[in-house]
Each structure stands twice: as C-alpha cells, then as structure tokens.
Amino acid sequence: MIKFKAHKKLSSSTGPSQLDVAFELEQGKLLTIYGSSGAGKTTILRIIAGLTRAESGYVEANNEAWFNSAKNINLPAAKRSVGLVFQDFALFPNLTIRENLEFALQKGDDKKLLDELLELMELQQLQHMKPGILSGGQKQRVALARAIVRKPAILLLDEPLSALDDAMRYKLQDMIIKVHRNYKLTTILVSHHLPEIYRLSDEVICLEKGLIQKQGKPSVVFTEQKISGKFKVTGEIIEIIPADIVFIVSVLCANEIIKVVATASEVKELRTGQKVMVASKAFNPVIIKLGDS
Amino acid sequence: MIDWQPLLLTLKLSLITTAVLFFIAVPFAYWLAYSRFKIKAIFEAVVSLPLVLPPSVLGFYLLLAFSPANAFGKFLDHYFNVRLVFTFPGLVVASVLYSLPFMVHPIKSGLKNLSPSLKEAAYTLGKSRFTTLTRILLPNIRPALLTGIVLSFAHTIGEFGVVLMIGGNIPAETRVASLAIYDEVQAMNYHVANMYSLILFTFSFIILLAVYLFNHHFSKADPLQ
Numbered sequence: 001m002i003k004f005k006a007h008k009k010l011s012s013s014t015g016p017s018q019l020d021v022a023f024e025l026e027q028g029k030l031l032t033i034y035g036s037s038g039a040g041k042t043t044i045l046r047i048i049a050g051l052t053r054a055e056s057g058y059v060e061a062n063n064e065a066w067f068n069s070a071k072n073i074n075l076p077a078a079k080r081s082v083g084l085v086f087q088d089f090a091l092f093p094n095l096t097i098r099e100n101l102e103f104a105l106q107k108g109d110d111k112k113l114l115d116e117l118l119e120l121m122e123l124q125q126l127q128h129m130k131p132g133i134l135s136g137g138q139k140q141r142v143a144l145a146r147a148i149v150r151k152p153a154i155l156l157l158d159e160p161l162s163a164l165d166d167a168m169r170y171k172l173q174d175m176i177i178k179v180h181r182n183y184k185l186t187t188i189l190v191s192h193h194l195p196e197i198y199r200l201s202d203e204v205i206c207l208e209k210g211l212i213q214k215q216g217k218p219s220v221v222f223t224e225q226k227i228s229g230k231f232k233v234t235g236e237i238i239e240i241i242p243a244d245i246v247f248i249v250s251v252l253c254a255n256e257i258i259k260v261v262a263t264a265s266e267v268k269e270l271r272t273g274q275k276v277m278v279a280s281k282a283f284n285p286v287i288i289k290l291g292d293s
Numbered sequence: 294m295i296d297w298q299p300l301l302l303t304l305k306l307s308l309i310t311t312a313v314l315f316f317i318a319v320p321f322a323y324w325l326a327y328s329r330f331k332i333k334a335i336f337e338a339v340v341s342l343p344l345v346l347p348p349s350v351l352g353f354y355l356l357l358a359f360s361p362a363n364a365f366g367k368f369l370d371h372y373f374n375v376r377l378v379f380t381f382p383g384l385v386v387a388s389v390l391y392s393l394p395f396m397v398h399p400i401k402s403g404l405k406n407l408s409p410s411l412k413e414a415a416y417t418l419g420k421s422r423f424t425t426l427t428r429i430l431l432p433n434i435r436p437a438l439l440t441g442i443v444l445s446f447a448h449t450i451g452e453f454g455v456v457l458m459i460g461g462n463i464p465a466e467t468r469v470a471s472l473a474i475y476d477e478v479q480a481m482n483y484h485v486a487n488m489y490s491l492i493l494f495t496f497s498f499i500i501l502l503a504v505y506l507f508n509h510h511f512s513k514a515d516p517l518q
Binding site: 049050051076077078079080082083084086087088090092093094103104106146147149150 | 408413414417419428432433
C-alpha cells in the first residue's frame with residue numbers, strides 16, 4: 001500500500017501554482033497520472049523518489065514512512081525502495097548495458113536476476129554494448145530493466161513511451177505489463193496517451209494545475225456517463241472546418257483520422273488539440289482481420 | 294652541456310602539484326557545481342583570482358604569510374616544524390594555489406554539463422554520493438578531468454613570478470627551469486637559455502597536442518559526450 005499526500009509550490013511555464021495531492025494505491029496496482037505539462041505529474045514522482053522535497057505531507061510505502069513533514073522524517077533517495085525510469089532514460093554512458101543493470105544490484109543480490117531481466121527485455125544481444133549507440137526503444141528497455149533490478153516497492157515511470165513510434169510503444173506497453181505482473185510491482189505511470197492509459201492502468205488520476213480533477217477507472221474517468229455507445233474511441237481534435245451549415249471535425253484516434261459532422265452549437269465547446277471521444281450509437285461496428293497480425 | 298637539475302625540478306614540482314591539486318579540486322569542484330549556498334560566489338571569485346592577479350602579487354602575499362616572522366609562518370614553524378619560505382614544499386603550496394582555477398574550472402563545468410538525471414538515477418538505485426561520484430560522475434567527465442590535469446601541469450611548468458617570490462631561486466632546491474632561463478639570459482649565456490626554452494617549448498606543445506587529440510578521439514568514440 002502506498003500512501004501519498006503532498007503540498008508544494010510549483011513553478012512552470014504557465015505560471016506558479018500549488019501542488020495539493022493525496023492518494024492511496026494498493027499493492028500490485030498500476031496507477032496513471034494524466035494531465036497537461038506543468039500540472040505537477042513529474043513532481044509527484046520526484047517527491048515519492050526523494051529527489052524533490054514537498055513542503056508538507058507524507059509518503060508511506062508498505063507501512064514504512066519515507067517522508068513525513070510532521071514527524072520530520074525524510075529518507076534520502078538512496079534509502080527508498082523505488083525504481084524510477086527517467087524521461088531521458090538516464091543510462092550511464094560509461095557502462096555497458098549489463099554494467100548499467102549490475103550497478104543497480106545491492107550487496108548480496110543474486111546475479112541471476114540480471115540474466116533473467118536481460119532475457120525478459122530481449123537485451124541479451126546488446127548487453128555488452130554502451131548505451132550511446134542504442135535506439136530510443138532499446139534505451140527504454142534498459143532503463144526499465146535497470147529500475148526493476150532492486151525489486152522496488154514502487155516502480156515510477158515518467159512518460160516512458162512518449163518518444164517512441166506506435167509499433168515500439170505497443171511492444172513496450174507489453175513489457176511494462178509483463179514486468180508489472182511478473183514481479184508483482186506497484187507502479188505509477190505518468191502518461192498523456194489515452195490508448196496507453198486504457199491499456200495499462202487499473203486507476204487513473206487526472207491532474208490539473210496541481211489538483212486532482214478526477215480519479216477512478218480509466219473507462220469511467222475519460223467517458224461521460226450519459227453516453228452508452230456501442231462504439232467508442234478517444235482521440236484528439238486536429239481540425240475544425242465549416243462546411244455549409246455544419247462543421248467537419250477531424251479527430252485523430254491512434255493513427256487514424258475520423259471525420260465527424262458537428263453542428264454549430266456542438267462546435268462551440270470544441271477546439272483543436274482537445275481530447276474527445278467519438279461514439280456511435282446507431283450502427284453495429286464490424287471487425288475485420290487485417291493481414292497476419 | 295646544460296644542467297638538467299632545473300628541468301628535473303620543474304618536472305617534479307609539476308607532477309606533485311598536479312597530484313595534490315587533483316584531490317583537492319575534485320571535492321571542491323563538486324561542491325561548487327552542486328551546492329546551493331549563496332556564499333559559493335565568494336569561493337568562485339577566490340578560485341579565479343590567480344587568473345587575473347599578477348603572479349608577483351600572489352607570491353608577495355604568500356611570502357608574507359609563510360614568513361616565520363609573521364603569525365601563520367610562525368605557527369607552522371613552531372608546531373609542525375615546517376618552513377614554506379624558500380623551500381620546495383613552499384613551492385608546491387604556492388603552485389597549488391596558483392594553478393587552482395586550471396583544475397577546478399574544467400571539472401566544475403564538466404559536472405555541470407552532465408545531465409542531473411545521471412546523478413539522480415544513481416541515487417534511486419541505492420548508491421551513496423561517494424559511489425555516484427567515483428563510478429558515474431567522474432568517469433563521464435573524463436575529457437574535463439584530463440583537461441584539468443594537463444592545464445594544471447602545463448601551467449605549473451610555466452610559472453615564474455610566484456616561484457621567484459616564494460622560492461628564491463636556490464639551486465637544486467627551488468631553481469626551476471623558468472628561473473634558470475632568466476638567470477642564463479642575465480649571464481648572457483643565450484645558448485643555454487635557448488636549450489632550456491626549446492625543451493620547455495617542445496614539451497608543452499607535445500602535451501597539449503596529445504590532450505586535444507585524445508579529447509577529439511574521445512568525443513568521436515562516445516556520442517553522448
């Protein structure tokens with residue numbers, strides 16, 4: 001069980017705001033923190049890891065206090081059982097892939113785990129190379145493997161897949177699910193990619209300007225209750241064009257652009273860049289297999 | 294035939310100074326690079342002073358400080374039986390101070406240019422500050438370390454004002470090559486002066502060339518640097 005409560009001043013490009021967040025996370029669950037940049041998502045991870053200090057609040061993992069402003073407890077980062085995957089991967093350029101993982105071993109740890117992780121992440125071929133020459137997806141796998149070597153009480157993933165193309169993203173989502181289950185990890189993921197959040201998370205927190213706006217299962221948080229559509233996808237508006245008396249709204253869902261007709265009053269609430277759901281009630285969608293996938 | 298003594302003395306002084314400086318400069322540069330203390334600026338200014346002060350100014354004040362007639366020199370003399378004026382250990386202390394910016398600045402900027410997430414990643418993997426420094430930070434600023442070592446070494450070879458003030462040009466004790474050249478010129482022995490100068494010139498050029506070649510090769514070999 002992870003218990004978190006923090007208060008801290010945030011200063012971002014959109015101006016100063018206050019982070020004021022509290023949540024609890026059960027053992028073995030995957031929580032996603034979703035929100036625009038500057039909302040305080042990374043700050044939450046950094047407070048848990050002990051890299052940033054909150055002005056007040058507490059961080060508790062499996063009944064062990066890591067931070068408690070009232071009791072003046074603040075364990076240094078090295079004493080907290082966390083695995084953090086950084087946005088820029090933070091692989092050590094002077095060490096090979098295997099040495100990067102080895103560095104994370106504590107005294108007395110079994111080295112067998114290294115081989116197991118290298119195999120699980122499909123990194124055996126690369127293990128004696130330096131990180132500099134790896135692709136983004138490969139670096140990501142190394143960073144993930146390295147974060148798990150310590151078998152942390154919490155795995156923290158800071159937008160781990162944002163720099164990857166869709167095929168690689170999908171593969172890495174599989175790997176995150178695999179390690180999360182294999183090692184019975186409690187995981188917190190920062191992401192703003194809706195399909196990813198749906199696929200990976202048990203629970204999601206929507207963060208805006210340092211405050212929790214919504215919290216719950218992804219299917220509940222991201223969809224309005226009033227629609228009971230048979231066919232639903234989420235996406236982002238990329239274009240709104242007037243056509244005669246109606247508007248054509250183009251929505252990017254994963255790789256596909258869906259064009260939807262909307263009336264002038266409906267368009268009033270929409271703008272490009274907004275996250276929306278496209279639902280259809282009148283038709284029965286048909287599933288057709290594509291190639292050998 | 295020239296007297297090799299001053300050249301050997303210069304070499305010895307430079308090697309010792311560089312070694313001492315390295316172990317002082319690494320923790321100091323680490324502190325300057327990462328500390329959030331406001332008074333840090335004072336230390337940064339002090340470290341950089343030898344860059345702008347005439348060496349004779351530094352030498353003059355060190356001479357006063359080390360003199361057994363004054364408080365600090367008397368203290369050293371009385372309690373440790375150490376005399377730094379006109380002795381080789383005195384030359385080392387003066388050279389360390391004089392070459393401090395040449396070692397501290399490259400290491401400090403090397404550390405500052407590293408992504409902070411490298412340090413943080415090592416902490417989250419359960420490593421102490423010391424392990425992080427020796428296993429992650431220092432190996433990843435090798436070019437900066439090499440630059441610091443070589444610049445300090447070369448700079449100590451080229452010292453004149455400070456060693457003259459504090460060392461006093463005593464043969465086999467404090468007469469380094471740069472002083473020997475001056476002496477030979479004074480004595481109109483242009484040939485010997487030329488020999489010393491040529492050796493220093495060639496030696497300095499070769500070390501600098503080696504550093505630039507190495508750093509060039511290093512930055513090519515490792516795209517992250």
